[in-house]
Amino acid sequence: MNDSVLNRLRSDAKKIFQASLDAVDPYKAVKRFMKIDHDTMILGEMSPVKLDMSLYNRIFLVGGGKATAPMARAVEDVLGTRISKGIINVKYGFGEDLKITVVNEAGHPLPDHNSVEGTAKILALLEDAGEKDLVISLISGGGSALLTRPADGISLSDKQEITSKLLECGASIDEINTVRKHISASKGGQMAKVAYPATTINFMLSDVVGDRKDIIASGPFVPDSSTFQDAQRIIDKYALSDIPHTIKEYIKAGMEGKVFETPKEGDPIFERVFNFIVGSNILALISAEKEARSLGYNTVILSSMVEGETKEVAHVHSAIAREIVKTDRPVSPPACVISGGETTVTIHGDGLGGRNQEFCLASALDIKNCPPRMAVMSCGTDGNDGPTDAAGAIVDPLTVKRGENMGMDALDYLMRNDSYNYFKKTGELVITGPTKTNVMDVRLILVR
Secondary structure, three states: OHHHHHHHHHHHHHHHHHHHHHHOOHHHHHHHHEEEEOOEEEEOOOOOEEEEHHHOOEEEEEEEOOOHHHHHHHHHHHHHHHOOEEEEEEEOOOOOOOOOEEEEEEOOOOOOHHHHHHHHHHHHHHHHOOOOEEEEEEEOOOHHHHOOOEOOOOOHHHHHHHHHHHHHOOOOHHHHHHHHHOOEOOOOOHHHHHHOOOEEEEEEEOOOHHHOOOOHHHOOOOOOOOOHHHHHHHHHHOOOOOOOHHHHHHHHHHHOOOOOOOOOOOOHHHOOEEEEEEEOHHHHHHHHHHHHHHOOOEEEEEEEEEOOEHHHHHHHHHHHHHHHHHHOOOOOOOEEEEEEEOOEOOOOOOOOOOHHHHHHHHHHHHOOOOOOOEEEEEEEOOOOOOOOOOOEEEEOOOHHHHHHHOOOOHHHHHHOOOHHHHHHHHOOEEOOOOOOOOOOEEEEEEEO
């Protein structure tokens, strides 16, 4: 009996997660947002922006991120041969064969030489754009690493080193991107500066909490609200004293006014830039809720803005699961509680995993004494959780017992940040392959 209930919960969780992915398909998102009526480009449905295409001599297509290839395919389908030239940077394995646009696969989450070379070509294309040209930019999660042009005097290895340290210490994506913007020549509005005076349409698929445009892929076409002082405060906050000397000196020079700040709100270069968010985490959660209801669940969306240390966030979600079992609150069974956002992991061990798998392993420990009629799932919408081939995992009250029967201690694996190897043995990984979208994470609590 227990097996049939748990199998049903696991099957339903996968269906609900797939529905969330379908809602933020990058190709469909751009096609919904961009239409051509003769010589008029219509952007958006509510209070649409209309551009007269006859005013532009050339159209250039650029971009970077995990979801950029299908976004580019959508633009090509809409504009066809109107596009003069295009180049985008995507993560390895996330490319497509496009008719016009050159697709450059590069490193993520750490940038590599392909990231730098591809970005140089994009910047050269933007430099060539003039007042009577139109630039269409496609930005999604992963763009910070994929659109890399180190500032003068800073090497790629310097950027790789500080990015690794920021990831390991548990810094938030906002903090990581603030630092990266101030040691880069491509982030924090600096691509808009290069493209000016061309008109730029910037489509963004949001992978950041609150959909802050200046944080998505470090905002290459968006006014930057952060400063060199902010970057230094983040470095001080996490006591990153052993960062490369070149980065220390560059940020110091910026604080002293010896290096130009990133472009800010009110700068004339942004007068010709139109920034749009075409997909976000809340859209994924709403679609997940719709699917859950069709499967017979009572639902509640907690938030699309959940942040914090992964294990602590897991404890809160597990407490909600136990509350449903005991009191039928905040929603009565059959229940589906949904949340989104992006948590962080402070690495203490030498194991393999990601924030979603760590969330699930912590949850499994919390619910091990609950009746076997609940399941917890957490997955990254991009299909890659941390440096693994898994999107996340699904657990239930018997997960810890399964591990014990195999000679594994779940708490030990959690403390060593080795959730991937734990779930690989218990068979509870969720492996989707690259989804070619990226709007942070989807977490589900199902109770029958």
